Amino acid sequence: MIKVEGLTRKYGSFTAVDDVSFTCQPGRVTGFLGPNGAGKSTTMRVMVGLTPPTKGHVTIGGLRYHDIPNPGRHVGVLLDASAQHGGRTGREVLTLGAMTMGLPVSRVDEMLELVSLTKAEAKRRIRNYSLGMKQRLGIAHALLGDPQVLILDEPANGLDPAGIRWMRGLLKSYADRGGTVLLSSHLLHEVEQIADEMILIGNGRIVAQGDRSTLLAGAGPVQTLVTSLDNGALTAALTNAGHAVEPAGHGLRVHAAPVEVGRAALSAQVVLTDLRDGGAGLEDLFLELTADTQREATGSLQAPTPEGTVA
Numbered sequence: 001m002i003k004v005e006g007l008t009r010k011y012g013s014f015t016a017v018d019d020v021s022f023t024c025q026p027g028r029v030t031g032f033l034g035p036n037g038a039g040k041s042t043t044m045r046v047m048v049g050l051t052p053p054t055k056g057h058v059t060i061g062g063l064r065y066h067d068i069p070n071p072g073r074h075v076g077v078l079l080d081a082s083a084q085h086g087g088r089t090g091r092e093v094l095t096l097g098a099m100t101m102g103l104p105v106s107r108v109d110e111m112l113e114l115v116s117l118t119k120a121e122a123k124r125r126i127r128n129y130s131l132g133m134k135q136r137l138g139i140a141h142a143l144l145g146d147p148q149v150l151i152l153d154e155p156a157n158g159l160d161p162a163g164i165r166w167m168r169g170l171l172k173s174y175a176d177r178g179g180t181v182l183l184s185s186h187l188l189h190e191v192e193q194i195a196d197e198m199i200l201i202g203n204g205r206i207v208a209q210g211d212r213s214t215l216l217a218g219a220g221p222v223q224t225l226v227t228s229l230d231n232g233a234l235t236a237a238l239t240n241a242g243h244a245v246e247p248a249g250h251g252l253r254v255h256a257a258p259v260e261v262g263r264a265a266l267s268a269q270v271v272l273t274d275l276r277d278g279g280a281g282l283e284d285l286f287l288e289l290t291a292d293t294q295r296e297a298t299g300s301l302q303a304p305t306p307e308g309t310v311a
């Protein structure tokens with residue numbers, strides 16, 4: 001388990017992380033989500049002892065990182081995949097890691113296979129790796145010591161769609177086996193597909209946390225988008241059932257849950273061709289909660305004209 005308690009990190013008069021507290025449970029993937037500069041990396045750096053906190057503390061399995069004997073056997077860390085020495089080969093990096101942690105060198109081949117780096121790629125110098133290859137190597141390094149806890153900063157960065165899917169499966173099965181995973185991202189869709197819990201941070205402060213349904217409960221009124229073979233009859237049935245209905249594209253927006261819409265359609269014998277949640281959703285919630293920390297106005301984006309002026 002990772003426990004962050006009252007963590008504050010200041011740089012001069014600037015507060016990068018402001019009284020942050022949360023826990024990451026074993027068997028769960030926790031997503032750490034926030035816009036650029038929100039304080040995710042700083043929090044993670046404090047977790048693994050690379051940045052001292054101004055106030056508060058972090059424990060992993062009850063110990064501060066510095067007090068964990070042979071930490072690589074307990075905590076797998078990937079903070080910056082490009083931070084490896086460019087002149088070393090991937091195999092050398094993993095071999096050095098295995099030797100430092102007292103692991104058999106056979107572990108290197110296992111990890112290379114796990115992250116799908118070929119033998120030829122493992123012999124290449126890291127300065128010639130693509131970002132996605134560096135990321136795979138970083139994940140291999142984090143998993144080398146078979147740790148119970150993983151702390152990964154933007155692990156999907158640079159991975160192609162198949163790589164992102166692979167990583168999702170890898171982290172989910174790791175958590176299913178009882179591991180604790182904390183991963184950061186500034187991309188909601190990346191996190192929401194994998195995380196059991198989400199922690200939203202903006203301007204160094206936690207703005208929301210919980211599982212998907214808890215967060216969605218705070219995301220505005222329930223709405224459903226529905227299209228049918230007879231929208232007129234469906235509108236009548238929904239109105240009779242006491243639900244507000246308005247036209248939306250080829251279908252209807254109903255101020256009720258999908259199950260209520262389905263019931264009304266059944267009673268009116270209307271065939272549905274599309275039925276989906278039309279609520280504000282997590283993205284709206286995320287943008288709303290972090291609105292004062294976004295660099296862009298979220299409501300009224302205007303594309304620049306070809307001349308570079310806003311139309």
Ligand SMILES: Nc1ncnc2c1ncn2[C@@H]1O[C@H](COP(=O)(O)OP(=O)(O)OP(=O)(O)O)[C@@H](O)[C@H]1O
Pocket residue numbers: 011016034035036037038039040041042043185186
């Ligand atoms: N060493 C430092 N000195 C001064 N300011 C710093 C330092 N490290 C981080 N900061 C500032 O702290 C804030 C939080 O940065 P951090 O890297 O933690 O954000 P982040 O949420 O990881 O962002 P991103 O998604 O862009 O990686 C930023 O404003 C950053 O400029």
